Each structure stands twice: as C-alpha cells, then as structure tokens.
Amino acid sequence: MTTNESPNTKTRGSTSNESVKNWDHKHCLCGRIARVNTLWTLTNPGRRFYTCSIAKDVQGCHFFQWADEGFTGRAFDVITHLNHRKIYLEEKLKLVEQNIEKRRILKEEKMQLIEGKQTLEKEIKRLGRQLKLCAFVDVAAVVLMLLFW
Structure with missing residues (x-):
C-alpha cells in the first residue's frame, strides 16, 4: 500500500x-x-x-x-510504542477538535437565542403598549357611550 x-x-x-x-x-x-x-x-x-x-x-x-x-529488539519496540502513542494522540486530538467545533456551534446557537430573546422582549413591550392603548380606547369608548346615551 x-x-x-x-x-x-x-x-x-x-x-x-x-x-x-x-x-x-x-x-x-x-x-x-x-x-x-x-x-x-x-x-x-x-x-x-x-x-x-x-x-x-x-x-x-x-x-x-x-x-x-x-528494526529489531528495542528499536522495534520503541517505534511500535511511538506509533501507538501517535495513534492515541491523533484520536485524542480529533476528539478535542470535535469538542471545539461543538462549542463553536453552541456559542453560535446561544447568540441566536439571545438575539431571538431580545427580539421577543421588544415585541412584548410593543404589544404591551398596544394593549394599553387598546384598553384606553375601550374605556374611552365606554365613557363616551355612557355620556351620550
């Protein structure tokens, strides 16, 4: 090969x-x-x-x-050990890289959720003001109806 x-x-x-x-x-x-x-x-x-x-x-x-x-004897053993160690470290590095990527994705998702939360909070405030205005208009309409009836 x-x-x-x-x-x-x-x-x-x-x-x-x-x-x-x-x-x-x-x-x-x-x-x-x-x-x-x-x-x-x-x-x-x-x-x-x-x-x-x-x-x-x-x-x-x-x-x-x-x-x-x-290679024979000690040299073969050392090289074999180093190859096994290399394989282990490559696998460990791959896991670390995967964890880094997962954290990067989670960080992006967190930022998107924070932005979504802020958008929803603004919408809640806007709807709250609109609700107050509607309630004021309803009360005003009832008062006007009572006055002119």
Whole structure:
C-alpha cells in the first residue's frame, strides 16, 4: 500500500521518500530508477523499500526490494510504542477538535437565542403598549357611550 502521505499523518501504508540522497540508484524490472518508499505499518515501522516509479496499475512492473533491514529488539519496540502513542494522540486530538467545533456551534446557537430573546422582549413591550392603548380606547369608548346615551 503506497501513499503520498507523510509518516506524521499515516500509520499504515507507505510514503515516498523524495529526500533520499546517498541511496544507491536501483533500477526496477522495467529499467527505470526505482523509487524509495518508507513503510509505516505496525510490523515494519519506518522500513524503506524500493519499488517501480510507475504505479502497478499504470503499466508499472511489480518490482519490490527492501532498502534496509527491519528494526529489531528495542528499536522495534520503541517505534511500535511511538506509533501507538501517535495513534492515541491523533484520536485524542480529533476528539478535542470535535469538542471545539461543538462549542463553536453552541456559542453560535446561544447568540441566536439571545438575539431571538431580545427580539421577543421588544415585541412584548410593543404589544404591551398596544394593549394599553387598546384598553384606553375601550374605556374611552365606554365613557363616551355612557355620556351620550
């Protein structure tokens, strides 16, 4: 599984390593200079390999060769631990980002509710004044009817 993502954003898969300087130029089965990729799976963390520079599904050959030895012992354990830690922190970051987004949405909704409340309070005051005016007109009408009857 080859991707163009960096190891900082990918735990499974591999990444193309464009900055390799002192590597031997290996050639793949179709004669092109092989590309160096870095594998970021849990079983081969950070292990580099050569592959055809043309994608397999676009007429590329199926060339594959390890560029370095896999990590063993303590190095493997440390890298595996760091990968697990990275996954944990990425998940935690995602939750924090989701919480931030939820708070942003709640803040917007709160502002809309405050604006709605203020609009309703103005409407209540307007209707209260209108009610007082109607009551005054009703009383005035009754008084006039009593006077002229």
